[in-house]
Structure formats: C-alpha cells, structure tokens
Amino acid sequence: MPSIKLVNVTKSYGNVTAIKNLSLNVDDGEYVCVLGPTGSGKTTLLKLIAGIIKPDKGEIYIDNKLVNNVSPQERNVAYVPQYYALFPHLRVIDNVAFGPLSRGVRREDAYEISMKTLEMMRLSWRADSFPHELSGGMQQRLALARGLASGAKILLLDEPLGALDARLRVELRFKLKDMAERNKLTVIHVTHDQEEAMSLADKLVILRNGEIIQEGSPSHIYNEPASIFVAHFVGGANFFEGFVAEKDEYGSWIQLRNGPLLRVNDATRPVGEKVVVMVREEKTEILKMVKRVEGINLLTGRIEDIRFLGNFISYSILLDNGDKIVSRTPTIASIGRFKIGERVYVRLNAEDLKIFSYPSHGLYKELEVI
Amino acid sequence: MRSRTTFASSLSRIMDDLSSKNSIKYIVYSSSIIFFLSLIFLPPIIGILENISSIDVIFQDPLLLSRANAAILQSFIMAFAVALLDLIAALPLAWLIARSRTRFVHFIDTLVDIPFLIPTAALGYSALLFWSPLTQPGFLLVFLLQFAFSYPVIVRVMVGELLNYKEVYEVAARTLGANPFTAVRTITLPLLKPGVIASFLLALARSLSETGATVRVAGLWENGPVFIFRVLDAVDIPPYLKNGVLVYVSSILMLTSVILFFLISLLAPKLRFPVKFVFPGIERRLSSPSAVKFRDILASLIFLFIVIFPSLFIVLPVMNALFDGTLNIALTGLDPWDKYWRTMLNSYSISLLATLLNIGFGLPAAVLIARRKLGKATPVFKALVSVPIIIPSITLGYSLRLFWGRYGFLHEYWILLFSHMAITYTYFVESMAAAIESIPIEIEEVASTLGAKPLIIFRRITLPLTKYSAFSGAILVFTRALGETGAAKAVARTQECWTLPILLVNWILSEATTASQKALGAGLYIAFSFVSLLALRLLTRRTK
Amino acid sequence: MIKCIAGIIEPDEGEIYVDDRIINGLPIEDREVGYVFQEIALFPHMTVYDNVSYGPFVKGRKIIEAKDLIKEILNMMGLQDRAKEYPNALSGGARQKTAVARALISGSKLLLLDEPLGSLDAKVRLVLRYELRRLVKDLGLTAIHVTHDQEEAMSIADRMVVMRAGEIVEVGTPLELYMHPKKLFTAYFVGEANLFVGEIVKRNNYVKVDIDGMTLYSSHKVDFEDKEAVAVIRPEFIVVRRGKFSKGLWTGVIERKTFLGSVVRFEVRTNNNKMVAIKRPVSEASKFNVGDAVGMVLPPKALLLYPYPEEGLEKAISLE
Known part of the structure; x- marks a missing residue:
C-alpha cells in the first residue's frame, strides 16, 4: 500500500539548506497539501520523494521500504512538475503511453491503458493532438493522465493549478480531489494558495524555510495555529x-x-x-x-x-x-x-x-x- | 522480418537496462572525455611543447624573425578590425531579419547563409575576381574578404538572440517615454550583450584562423596563417630553421589567441554599455521612419555589395568554363582533373568520417556539459572544449603534424582525419550542448519517474527534441571539415593525401592552371558542397 | 485591450480617446500612460533606482533635477532601502512595487495594470492589491487593472468590466455584478454559482420554475419569453435546515463537507439528483455532517433567471 515516510531528511544546495531535518508521514490514500511561501522548499520536497534528487541526510520510505538508493524509474511515483513538462514532440496519446512503454508493457496493452486513462480524464477526443494545441486545463489533465497511466499510486503535484486562471482553478480543485479518491491515490500537492490547500487537504502541512512548522487537518490548523506565521499565512x-x-x-x-x-x-x-x-x-x-x-x-x-x-x-x-x-x-x-x-x-x-x-x-x- | 524486429527490440531492451547501470554510464562518459583529451585536446599541446626548444634557431635569422613578428601582429589587427566592423554592419541586418516579415527580408534571410556555405578557398577566388578591377591583393582585399565570410556568423547569432529576447523590456522602456532608438541602446543592447560578445568572438576566431582564401588575396601583406602557409612551401629556408620559425609562430598565435579569448569572455561581460547619457532630440530623429528606412536600405546594400555579390561572382567565369570545353576535359578526368577528383574523394571521406566520430564521441560530452554532470569541473571542461576553435587552424594542424609525426606507422590519412576532427569537434559539442540545455530538465525528470531508463530518455525525449540541432551541428562539422585549408595544408606532406581545398589553393596560386580551370575547379567544389548539403537536409527532413 | 490603449498594438478599426484626445497612431512613447506588465519586466541590468529613474532619464531630464521626485516615489512605495539592489535580489513583492514606482514616475494620470499581481504568491497578492488601490486613490489616478482573479477585481474596483473572447460581457459595480448580473456568464464567472436548467411554469409576482420535478421561485422579473431557463443561485445564499421538512422544500443528503477557513462548503445531492453547493459560516458547520439529510431554502430574492443559451449551457459558461 502506498504510504510515504520521511525521517530527518536534509538537503542543501551549496550553503542554502532547502530542507532541514524534515520528518513527514503520509498514509495510504491520504491527500496531503504542503503549503508554504515561494522558496520554502516545496519543490525540493517533491523531488526528494520522486528520487530526482538525493537527500544529504535522513531516510525516505515508500510502502515502508527504504528508497534512498532506489532510482526514480523504480519508485513508481508520478511527479507532475509545475508547468507539467509535457513531451512537446509526442502526441497526447504517446505522452500517456510513454510510462507503460518505458516499463516494458507490450505496445498494444500500453496504448489500451493510455486510451482508457484519457477517457477517464475526458481527453480521448484529443488523443492525436500535440500538447501545445491543448488549453491550459486540458494540459493539466494530460499531465495527470500521463502520471496515472504509468501505474503509479502516488501522485506528487507541484502547483498543479498554478498555471490556470483563478476561476478555473477553483472549478478544477474539486475535480482533482474526485479523481484522486476514485483512483485511490496517495497525493502530495504543494501550493502557495492557502484556500486551495484547505479545500483539498486531508492533512495540511505548513512549510517554511525548509521546515515543517505545523501539520494537521485544515480545521485544526485554522483554529489552533501553532505560531503567528501560521495564523497569518492560513486565512x-x-x-x-x-x-x-x-x-x-x-x-x-x-x-x-x-x-x-x-x-x-x-x-x-x-x-x-x-x-x-x-x-x-x-x-x-x-x-x-x-x-x-x-x-x-x-x-x-x-x-x-x-x-x-x-x-x-x-x-x-x-x-x-x-x-x-x-x-x-x-x-x-x-x-x-x-x-x-x-x-x-x-x-x-x-x-x-x-x-x-x-x-x-x-x-x-x-x-x-x- | 519478424525475427529481426524482435532481435532489434531485445537488443535495445538490453541496452536500455544497461544504461541505468552506473558503471555503464561511467564508461560511456569517461570514454568520451578520454577521446576528447587524447585525440582533440592534448596532441596539439604536446606537439608544440615537445618542439619548443627548436625555437632558438630563429634568433639566428633576424630578418625572418621580424617578418614572423609582423605577421603575428597583423593577424590580430585584421581580426579586430573585421570583427568590430562586421558587428556594426551586421547588427542592423540581424535586426531587420528578426523584426520584420516582408518578402524582401525573407529573401535576404535565405541569402545570408550563402557565404558561410561556400568553401573559403573558393570564396577567396570569387572575391578576388570581383574586386580585381578596383583593388589589388593586400590588406584591403583581405579585409573585404574576411568581412564577407564573418558577416553571416554574426547575423545568424544575433538573429537567434533577438528572437529569444523578451520584447517586453523594450516595450516597457517605450511606455516610460523612451523613443525606439533610446530603448534599444539603453535596454535591448545591454541585455543582448552575451550574444554580442559571442558573435564578436566567433568573427574574431574565424578571421584569425582563415587560411585558404586569405593566402590568395594577401598579396604582399602577411598575417600568421599566411606566413605559415608560405614558410611551409618555401624552398629557400633550410628545414631546421623552418621548423623553428613555425613552432615559434604557432605557439605564440595559439597562446595569444587563447589568452585573448578568455580575457574577452571574462572581462567583456563586465563592460557597461554607455547608458549614462541620452540625447532625446537626436535619438528621436534616428527613430523616425525615414531614418529607419535609410538604415535598413544601407544595411541591405552593404550586405548585397560587400557580402553577397563578391561571394557569388564566381558564377560568371564558371558559366564560361562550362561552355569552353573545360567541363568536358574535367569529366573525362584527364590531367590535371584526375588529381582533382581524387582529392575530392579524399576530402569527402575524411569529412564524413570526422563527422561520424565527432557525433559518436561528442554526444556524451555535450550531455556532460549541458546537464553539468561534472559538477564544479563542468565550466572547466566547457572551456577546454572551446579551445580548438579559438586557435588558428593552421597552427593546430602544424602542432598535430609534430605530434603524430612521431608515430611513423600512422598513415598520413589518419593524421589528416585527426586534424579535421580536432578543428570541428567543438562545433558539434557546443551546438548540441546548447540544444540539450534548452530542454527543461523537468521533462527528463518526469520521464525518469515514469519509469524510463536513461537510454530511453535519451532516445525518446532528448534526441527527438534536439534532432534539428544535432543535424545542423553535424552539417556544420561536415562543411567546416570539407572547407578547411589551414590545418590540412599544415598536415599534408605528400600530394597523395591532399584535400580539395589544398589542391584548389594550389591551382589558384599557380600560373600553370588556366583561368577556366581555376573557375571550374572552384565552381564544382561549390556545387558539390551545395548538393551534399541539400542531400543531408533532405535526408534529415525525411527522418522527421 | 490595454495594449491598444498603451499603443503596443494598433487597433484594426475604431478610435481610442484619452482625455478626449484621439490617440490612434501616436507612438507608445508619446502616449504618456503608466504601464505595469504581467512579467513585471524590470530592466535586469539596472538597480531599483535606475529602473525607477528611467522615465525622466530618457526624456533627457537631468537625474539631479528629478532626484527629489524619485526619492519621494521610492519612499512612498517603501523601497528607499532597496534602491541600490538589482531586480534579481528582490522578493516578488518588492519587484512588483518597483514596477509600479517606475510606471508612476512619469506623472501620468492613467495607470494600466496588466495582471500586475499575477506572478506573486497568493498571500502577497492579497496584501498588495489593497496597497495598489490606496495608491491610485491617494494620487488621484485613473487605473485600468486587468486580472483573471475575480476576487481581486471585486475587492478593489470601482467599476468592473467582464470580458470574454475580446468582447465586453457586462459592466457594473462589483456589487451589481455579484448581486444582479444581467448575463449568465457574469453570474457564473463572478463568484461561485449553482446552475439549474428548468422550465418556467408561471409568471406572476413570483416566477415559478420547474427543475426536474422540483419547484423554485424567483422574485425577479424575467424579460424573456423562452420557457427553458437557467436558474442561478450562489452557494452562500442558500440556507440549510434540519428536522421536519415542509412540502416543497428542497431536500437532499450531504455528500461532501469542505472546511475553507471562514466558511464551510457543502455539496448536497438532492432527491431529484442535482448537486447543490452551499457555503455556510463555520459556526453553523458543526451541526451538519456528511450523510445527513437536510432541507435547503433557496430564497426567491437570491434566485436569478436567464434564458437557456442557444449555444448550450456548457459552452455558454466555458472558461477556456
């Protein structure tokens, strides 16, 4: 079952410490929002879990297995970066099929899985388009479809709604949560938008300067903020x-x-x-x-x-x-x-x-x- | 058929799996570094250092020494004059191409590459014929020639920079009351400084290095490469003295160029453009539509009359040669055309091999640079890679001749190949590295989280996205190798191994060949390089 | 649109007047408008001071003469301590302030703001939008502020213009557009809204609408003849009840409860299988939980009616 555990993880770039001695538990099926201002280490946190960067210190567990030395391709975690990083030279369907094909799934099966995922994300009618031909909302759905089709049950989302217009952002919030629930995913979603974080999170984590300063349910954090910063930043x-x-x-x-x-x-x-x-x-x-x-x-x-x-x-x-x-x-x-x-x-x-x-x-x- | 595809796919599966092994990555990357050091970077250095003691002899001949020193000095005077004036003349045209979309501009845009594609040895002959009614070989003619072939380099680089430039800065300046000229001078140019410096250095390097054309139009004037060229052919200088003076000139040219380049690339970015003053009245008039029109017309005229017409002038004598019977003799391969075709074959096989080897070993090096895989050593590696195009190619060729000459068993052909690889390696690696760098790293990161092994990412993401750059890099390597005179001249000792540019320069300089032969020789050379480039382009389009 | 006003692009047709003076064809630099770009677009090779003084500088004024003005504007924006810094050393908020200071210094009375807060963190955006409005009011400027954030627009605008695909949908005060939008798109776009497709059954004092067997009333007059209509009501206007439900009251089961800080948002599935979003103050929230059967009061005063759009509902409210 996909759970995530970080124990005393530290990561520095030169003399800048992006993540300081951070510990975090994410349960199976939980939707966790990490809320913090720009530069608080949110993206670094996701990249550590995805295996794109390695921690200087500390352990990272996925499914209770230590994954510090497991390469990103074997972690089975879908990472959706801020601007989606869609493959610009591949059609929509090929973008989605990239994961299964890379994992050695037979061609016909890979495309069947991909088409199903696209149908679920209401994108199958654009299967032959290229990413740049899609609207912002569709690009976002494609990025999610690509992650899901790879078979990952853990979704790491870096400001998934940040590139969209404000009103659309609100509309898509709930669709995102529905999708996660339907597919029984474990999600870590980072954002600087406190309203978005509160409306989505089962668990809310407040990150500042690479440290978790409070975690808990949105209502707990809102009603019992641990510090002035939290009270000010959340609501x-x-x-x-x-x-x-x-x-x-x-x-x-x-x-x-x-x-x-x-x-x-x-x-x-x-x-x-x-x-x-x-x-x-x-x-x-x-x-x-x-x-x-x-x-x-x-x-x-x-x-x-x-x-x-x-x-x-x-x-x-x-x-x-x-x-x-x-x-x-x-x-x-x-x-x-x-x-x-x-x-x-x-x-x-x-x-x-x-x-x-x-x-x-x-x-x-x-x-x-x- | 079926079994073949399964074999291919299982092979690629094995390769993919291997690519995620750290030891394999290590082997690939380190072999590309070893290739660079042992075949490209170290041989010329060692070649020169080993022979540095032979310099002594030159002090016995003060006359030759002062001639050598003058040539070295002239090299740099010419290079700076050409690069500076080219920059001033090419900027307005780059501007025109980047900013307007009329049919005329489109036409100019396609013409720009032409001087770049014509092998310089042929270009020199063409320019000589064009200018001969007006001026004799000498400083001015060399200047006009080098101006013409450095011009496209600057235009290309600056058009690329301008297209990448975020115009919002300029618009912002204008909303604040700056007229277009002021906005460009105080905002756009300072922001494009890296591009300006890069194109200046490229023009500088090209001028310092060019041999094949310069030697024909130099007349009594001499710069480093021309001096070396002449000394190599000289019959009145004893071999021991020849060796000494060549090592002397080569080592000084190499060292000075390298120092100069690193100084400029380190110091120039700190140079501030003069933005302390404005002249609203004058600059407003300079921004007026009529002033802009005047500037555009002037830029186009300079381009047409100083760059394009001299480059294409060769067409006239070639037409003549086509009908006066020279063509028939050439096609039958009678003397001297038998040599002509043989050297052409030689040139093509060397260029093709050099291109393939540079692609194979250059790709991992480009990845190393683009993705900073060497950590803090990356900038050092990058600087080392840039060295071969900084130093004049004839000096590079000469030091390679000294180095590989020790290995008597090596056929001259291989030494020629190595020297062609050395002068073109940088072009491929740098253009490839820039292309890879322009792919957001997130794209590769995402691919890896989706389960793609490093080789899959490279094959299915990185390479397709950089295909255009890879091909244009390869084409650049191929054309440069095909057109190289200096290095080839320094390396080739026997006529057996001459490449086409050497032969052509020889013909053009010689009294024995007729004007028709010279023209047709150059014309066929140009025609073949155009055809092969076209073929390459078509080939790359089909694979798209 | 504001690029046309600033002269960055020229309109194909029509005239633009600033201060009753036609400005078509006038080059950008002569239009004298302050412009703040979405990209912020501070000149990266200049300090804050040089950026702000660029306007007077390029007009040929001696920096010395404009010194007091520059200082005053830097102080006003709270940038006096950062004058010597380069843009890349500044936080997003400070960068945005510098951009505003740079636009203001020309003394132009017209300020064009193109998504000026778009590149900032949500919290910073919240603080700076009020500072921006105060500045405009204190200096007596006219400002056109373009944004896709409807809350930002409502909270600082005197008048709001809703645009879609290059056309103005509706103009009005934020309150008018929120309470009584004339167009369906406005109703949907400005604030959250529940949309129900139904049929108008009766047009008396109250308009009676049938929504798949359930009835709703609106106290607003309808000025269209179509029978098919879209009924719109904002989630925060719906009242939730428990206990015995009178006949005709909308009833349903709470499917989702989301804590939003100052309010709680419920999603209720009605007996006629409609999804209704409701927002209630936190103080009421503890009384209702997921799975509870509840009754809903949809006040006739808050119920707006629009003719069913020809292009279909989904297309009419599509945001992309």
Missing part, C-alpha cells in the same frame, strides 16, 4: 501587541496599546509578558453606534475602508487606540449597513482570541511574507 487574521496585565485561573487580561483591555481564555502567560493577540477576521462583530453598548472585549473605532469580496464584505477599521482591525462578514448579513467614516463598536469573543509570545525580531517582521 485572514488580526494581530495586536500587548502585555499580560492581570490573570486569574480562567484566563487573563491583556492590555493593548494606549489602554484597552481584552479578556482571553488563556492563563498560561505570566503577568507582564509581552504578547501578541490574534483574532480571525470573521470572528469579529461590528455593531452600529445607535445605542450605548456595554461589556467586555468591546472596542471602538471608525470604518476606514469597505471592500467587497463577493460572498464577504471586509471592513477595515481604525480603532481608537491606533490599532487596525479587519472584520469580515457575510455579504447578505451586512450589505449596506455601514458607511466609510462611520464610528462603530467591534465586539470580540474571549474564546476566539489566541495569544502568542511576542516574536524576538518584532511583530512586523514576523508578518512579512512579501
């Missing part, structure tokens, strides 16, 4: 600087810049520690200032910008203490209710607030993904 989040002003056995009070206090359900930090408070953009509630509202975790501010995102509207609010908060609400719930310049309350729930230690190099630097 929209607000961050405030502050320090622990008081604490009791149920939680603590965090004092933000210029005074306001926030109640959080976290009593692990000592009084006086400098911290960062995080709240998801959609876990914020904006209230009109028509009547006086009282309570805890209530901030005041003025709406600076309103951005329409389709199913959401995002409000950018300058709080009276000088911090900024972005609030995201479903379009139907808030459409037309607020105006730019309007003063509002922002209410937060203690259970939605997370605190993190203040990063040694500053919050701004930690949030810098650009």
Whole structure:
C-alpha cells in the first residue's frame, strides 16, 4: 500500500539548506497539501520523494521500504512538475503511453491503458493532438493522465493549478480531489494558495524555510495555529501587541496599546509578558453606534475602508487606540449597513482570541511574507 | 522480418537496462572525455611543447624573425578590425531579419547563409575576381574578404538572440517615454550583450584562423596563417630553421589567441554599455521612419555589395568554363582533373568520417556539459572544449603534424582525419550542448519517474527534441571539415593525401592552371558542397 | 485591450480617446500612460533606482533635477532601502512595487495594470492589491487593472468590466455584478454559482420554475419569453435546515463537507439528483455532517433567471 515516510531528511544546495531535518508521514490514500511561501522548499520536497534528487541526510520510505538508493524509474511515483513538462514532440496519446512503454508493457496493452486513462480524464477526443494545441486545463489533465497511466499510486503535484486562471482553478480543485479518491491515490500537492490547500487537504502541512512548522487537518490548523506565521499565512487574521496585565485561573487580561483591555481564555502567560493577540477576521462583530453598548472585549473605532469580496464584505477599521482591525462578514448579513467614516463598536469573543509570545525580531517582521 | 524486429527490440531492451547501470554510464562518459583529451585536446599541446626548444634557431635569422613578428601582429589587427566592423554592419541586418516579415527580408534571410556555405578557398577566388578591377591583393582585399565570410556568423547569432529576447523590456522602456532608438541602446543592447560578445568572438576566431582564401588575396601583406602557409612551401629556408620559425609562430598565435579569448569572455561581460547619457532630440530623429528606412536600405546594400555579390561572382567565369570545353576535359578526368577528383574523394571521406566520430564521441560530452554532470569541473571542461576553435587552424594542424609525426606507422590519412576532427569537434559539442540545455530538465525528470531508463530518455525525449540541432551541428562539422585549408595544408606532406581545398589553393596560386580551370575547379567544389548539403537536409527532413 | 490603449498594438478599426484626445497612431512613447506588465519586466541590468529613474532619464531630464521626485516615489512605495539592489535580489513583492514606482514616475494620470499581481504568491497578492488601490486613490489616478482573479477585481474596483473572447460581457459595480448580473456568464464567472436548467411554469409576482420535478421561485422579473431557463443561485445564499421538512422544500443528503477557513462548503445531492453547493459560516458547520439529510431554502430574492443559451449551457459558461 502506498504510504510515504520521511525521517530527518536534509538537503542543501551549496550553503542554502532547502530542507532541514524534515520528518513527514503520509498514509495510504491520504491527500496531503504542503503549503508554504515561494522558496520554502516545496519543490525540493517533491523531488526528494520522486528520487530526482538525493537527500544529504535522513531516510525516505515508500510502502515502508527504504528508497534512498532506489532510482526514480523504480519508485513508481508520478511527479507532475509545475508547468507539467509535457513531451512537446509526442502526441497526447504517446505522452500517456510513454510510462507503460518505458516499463516494458507490450505496445498494444500500453496504448489500451493510455486510451482508457484519457477517457477517464475526458481527453480521448484529443488523443492525436500535440500538447501545445491543448488549453491550459486540458494540459493539466494530460499531465495527470500521463502520471496515472504509468501505474503509479502516488501522485506528487507541484502547483498543479498554478498555471490556470483563478476561476478555473477553483472549478478544477474539486475535480482533482474526485479523481484522486476514485483512483485511490496517495497525493502530495504543494501550493502557495492557502484556500486551495484547505479545500483539498486531508492533512495540511505548513512549510517554511525548509521546515515543517505545523501539520494537521485544515480545521485544526485554522483554529489552533501553532505560531503567528501560521495564523497569518492560513486565512485572514488580526494581530495586536500587548502585555499580560492581570490573570486569574480562567484566563487573563491583556492590555493593548494606549489602554484597552481584552479578556482571553488563556492563563498560561505570566503577568507582564509581552504578547501578541490574534483574532480571525470573521470572528469579529461590528455593531452600529445607535445605542450605548456595554461589556467586555468591546472596542471602538471608525470604518476606514469597505471592500467587497463577493460572498464577504471586509471592513477595515481604525480603532481608537491606533490599532487596525479587519472584520469580515457575510455579504447578505451586512450589505449596506455601514458607511466609510462611520464610528462603530467591534465586539470580540474571549474564546476566539489566541495569544502568542511576542516574536524576538518584532511583530512586523514576523508578518512579512512579501 | 519478424525475427529481426524482435532481435532489434531485445537488443535495445538490453541496452536500455544497461544504461541505468552506473558503471555503464561511467564508461560511456569517461570514454568520451578520454577521446576528447587524447585525440582533440592534448596532441596539439604536446606537439608544440615537445618542439619548443627548436625555437632558438630563429634568433639566428633576424630578418625572418621580424617578418614572423609582423605577421603575428597583423593577424590580430585584421581580426579586430573585421570583427568590430562586421558587428556594426551586421547588427542592423540581424535586426531587420528578426523584426520584420516582408518578402524582401525573407529573401535576404535565405541569402545570408550563402557565404558561410561556400568553401573559403573558393570564396577567396570569387572575391578576388570581383574586386580585381578596383583593388589589388593586400590588406584591403583581405579585409573585404574576411568581412564577407564573418558577416553571416554574426547575423545568424544575433538573429537567434533577438528572437529569444523578451520584447517586453523594450516595450516597457517605450511606455516610460523612451523613443525606439533610446530603448534599444539603453535596454535591448545591454541585455543582448552575451550574444554580442559571442558573435564578436566567433568573427574574431574565424578571421584569425582563415587560411585558404586569405593566402590568395594577401598579396604582399602577411598575417600568421599566411606566413605559415608560405614558410611551409618555401624552398629557400633550410628545414631546421623552418621548423623553428613555425613552432615559434604557432605557439605564440595559439597562446595569444587563447589568452585573448578568455580575457574577452571574462572581462567583456563586465563592460557597461554607455547608458549614462541620452540625447532625446537626436535619438528621436534616428527613430523616425525615414531614418529607419535609410538604415535598413544601407544595411541591405552593404550586405548585397560587400557580402553577397563578391561571394557569388564566381558564377560568371564558371558559366564560361562550362561552355569552353573545360567541363568536358574535367569529366573525362584527364590531367590535371584526375588529381582533382581524387582529392575530392579524399576530402569527402575524411569529412564524413570526422563527422561520424565527432557525433559518436561528442554526444556524451555535450550531455556532460549541458546537464553539468561534472559538477564544479563542468565550466572547466566547457572551456577546454572551446579551445580548438579559438586557435588558428593552421597552427593546430602544424602542432598535430609534430605530434603524430612521431608515430611513423600512422598513415598520413589518419593524421589528416585527426586534424579535421580536432578543428570541428567543438562545433558539434557546443551546438548540441546548447540544444540539450534548452530542454527543461523537468521533462527528463518526469520521464525518469515514469519509469524510463536513461537510454530511453535519451532516445525518446532528448534526441527527438534536439534532432534539428544535432543535424545542423553535424552539417556544420561536415562543411567546416570539407572547407578547411589551414590545418590540412599544415598536415599534408605528400600530394597523395591532399584535400580539395589544398589542391584548389594550389591551382589558384599557380600560373600553370588556366583561368577556366581555376573557375571550374572552384565552381564544382561549390556545387558539390551545395548538393551534399541539400542531400543531408533532405535526408534529415525525411527522418522527421 | 490595454495594449491598444498603451499603443503596443494598433487597433484594426475604431478610435481610442484619452482625455478626449484621439490617440490612434501616436507612438507608445508619446502616449504618456503608466504601464505595469504581467512579467513585471524590470530592466535586469539596472538597480531599483535606475529602473525607477528611467522615465525622466530618457526624456533627457537631468537625474539631479528629478532626484527629489524619485526619492519621494521610492519612499512612498517603501523601497528607499532597496534602491541600490538589482531586480534579481528582490522578493516578488518588492519587484512588483518597483514596477509600479517606475510606471508612476512619469506623472501620468492613467495607470494600466496588466495582471500586475499575477506572478506573486497568493498571500502577497492579497496584501498588495489593497496597497495598489490606496495608491491610485491617494494620487488621484485613473487605473485600468486587468486580472483573471475575480476576487481581486471585486475587492478593489470601482467599476468592473467582464470580458470574454475580446468582447465586453457586462459592466457594473462589483456589487451589481455579484448581486444582479444581467448575463449568465457574469453570474457564473463572478463568484461561485449553482446552475439549474428548468422550465418556467408561471409568471406572476413570483416566477415559478420547474427543475426536474422540483419547484423554485424567483422574485425577479424575467424579460424573456423562452420557457427553458437557467436558474442561478450562489452557494452562500442558500440556507440549510434540519428536522421536519415542509412540502416543497428542497431536500437532499450531504455528500461532501469542505472546511475553507471562514466558511464551510457543502455539496448536497438532492432527491431529484442535482448537486447543490452551499457555503455556510463555520459556526453553523458543526451541526451538519456528511450523510445527513437536510432541507435547503433557496430564497426567491437570491434566485436569478436567464434564458437557456442557444449555444448550450456548457459552452455558454466555458472558461477556456
């Protein structure tokens, strides 16, 4: 059964360490998304598993067999690079048949398998075309068909949707997942698009500078981010600087810049520690200032910008203490209710607030993904 | 039939399996390196070094020494003058070909290769006939000749560069307010610098190396190759002195060329184009449609009158020779044509063999370079491979003659073959390496994950994708081998082993052959190389 | 289209006006528009500073004179510390900012942005799109921004133009195009949409549509006579219910549940074998799981109706 295991794998190019002491388990039939910014080592990771490059240190297992010294052609893993690397001089059908033929399958059988795979990918009608004659979406399907026809049960996808238009990308996401499930494949899919990763992954792996900084189900990572970076990179989040002003056995009070206090359900930090408070953009509630509202975790501010995102509207609010908060609400719930310049309350729930230690190099630097 | 295909397929299966064995890969690659070192790279070096002590004698003859020194100096003066002016003259035409698509431009485009395809020995004769009413053999005529045959090299390289160039940079400059001329000067040219340098060096090398044509139009003027050519034939210089002066000139020319080339290719990229100033008024006028039209017309005129007409002028005397009976005598093979046909056969067999051997041993070397399989040593290997075309071929030939001369049992034919291989090896390996490099490595990586063994990848992916380059590389090797005069002249001692270019230069220089014979000799030579090239092209098209 | 405006290509027919002045035939360099390329196209042999100062430089202005302006723009884009670096040493975001700075320096009031964020990471794209809009607004520029990312377009545009195969499909504010698209393609392309083919049965206050035996109502007037129609509703407008289902309510079984961060997306197979995508806030998500039988409310206000396209539905909404 196709499972993948990496144990303490390290790979460097010159003085650049692309993968640092990385360990990862992928179960049979699992769809794993590796999410990370450009240069985090995503492609290197796939190439290590495919056997195209060899690790400096550590072991790689496929089906519980050590494959460090197994050549790529014997690993039976289908690697689909970012721009597909279709064979430009071969027809669609010959592209697909390349794998079986290379593995010594009889010619007639190889073409039968290939035609079946093309039918499954709805490409059989273009069997005699050349890759450059296909549209972007069809090229992507051809790349997948080519990998599948080689008999591989492990699919390594490097930004498989990256070369496509945004809308098409969303449409094809689910088709990709369907295909993987139907063929009982084990998939590792790398991407820098967090929404894509979350919507596809059984397991989400966050990669940064060659290290896994968190892994788990998408909802776990979204709700329990292990660090400021993860919270920021996966989904929209607000961050405030502050320090622990008081604490009791149920939680603590965090004092933000210029005074306001926030109640959080976290009593692990000592009084006086400098911290960062995080709240998801959609876990914020904006209230009109028509009547006086009282309570805890209530901030005041003025709406600076309103951005329409389709199913959401995002409000950018300058709080009276000088911090900024972005609030995201479903379009139907808030459409037309607020105006730019309007003063509002922002209410937060203690259970939605997370605190993190203040990063040694500053919050701004930690949030810098650009 | 059936059994044959199964035999072939099982053989290829065995080969494929073998190719994934590391030991086999090792053997293939190392044998290609050994081939390069033992047959191409080391022999000329050893040949010269072994005889370096014989230089002493030249100081006994100050007159000869100063003549040698002057010739060496003239070599470089001429090469720089030709390469520089060619670059200036060829750039606008390259531009025209790369950027516009009119029928006239298409016509020019097909004409460009012609001087390149005509063997230089014949080209020299043609140019001599064309220019003779206006100027006598000497510096100017050599310049005009070399200008003509270096020109296509620069045009070809620059058209290729321009077609690869991302025009968006130029467009970006123009949206920022730069007029076309300014945009090209400040953006496009600096970005095309590698191509400019490469074509400059190619033109330089060609000029430094050319012997067959130059020797005919040189008159009293002399450069290195012409000097060597003349000394080889001289009857008034004693052999010991001959040897000394030839080693002297060869070693200095070789060393200086190599140093010069590496200096230019290392330093020139650091050279900044002058982008510190702009002259909006002037440059705007230079960009105007009428200025552009003027430039295009001027470039086309230079091309037609200095490059194409002199190259094709030979057609007239050849036509004459076809009807005055010379052709009949030539076809019957009466003296001196018996020698002519024999040397032609010799030339073709040597060129063909050299091509095949270079393909066989050059392919793995090209893969080594393109895929950086030697790690940090790759650039070194690449530099070594480029050396044979940098040094003047006649000096290469002479040092090979010194080296292989020791092995008395080797027939002269083999020494000729080796020298032809040496001067053409680089062309094939470099064009092949560039072609392989242009295939994204992912394509080969994917093929390997799909289960393809290295030889399958090479056979079914790499080779088909580089087929065009492989064939054009092979054609280049073949034509260069067929047209080589200098190296052949230095190696061939007896008339038995003359190649066609040597014979032709001899005829052209000699008083004994008639004008009709000279013209027909050159004409048939050109005709045969055109036909063989055409045949090769057709052959390659059929296999597509 | 924006290449025509910039003069990079000339139109075969028709006129282009900028500031009521016809600009056909005017060479690129005289059009005075700021252009940001998809490829970014920074001059690789020049530093950030030289790239940004290229505009004034080629117009023959002394760099010294333009020095303050260059400095101001570099500061504005947060590039002051990177002025001496070459493009290949910059991150994608910094490169994009340099390209914008370079385009802005001419002082042109028209900024043409050709997929300016296309080559960046998703997260970087998200941050920079708002910075781009703020810049345009602060400097009082007119900007045409071309993108294939509909969320990017909606979030920063005053007006949005939906194009397909060289033709304008529809123009409107993002909100109009999202809530009340006039064309089926717009409805499908701008935001996600469920599409059902059906037959219009009645046209009273509410239009009644029959979808393979199930009924839907729309409160929008229809201005076409065809009986065959396509009903469109966005996944986030559908409400999910449990418990007893009243007659006529759409019912089905949840086949897939996908966590998308702030929302959860369900795919429900209805009793008449249609697939319905639904997006609900995470707070509701724990109540519904794969395999659950649920009822769906498709509010008549959110249901849009279009005539069945002549070329067939698949072709009419094809993105390629």
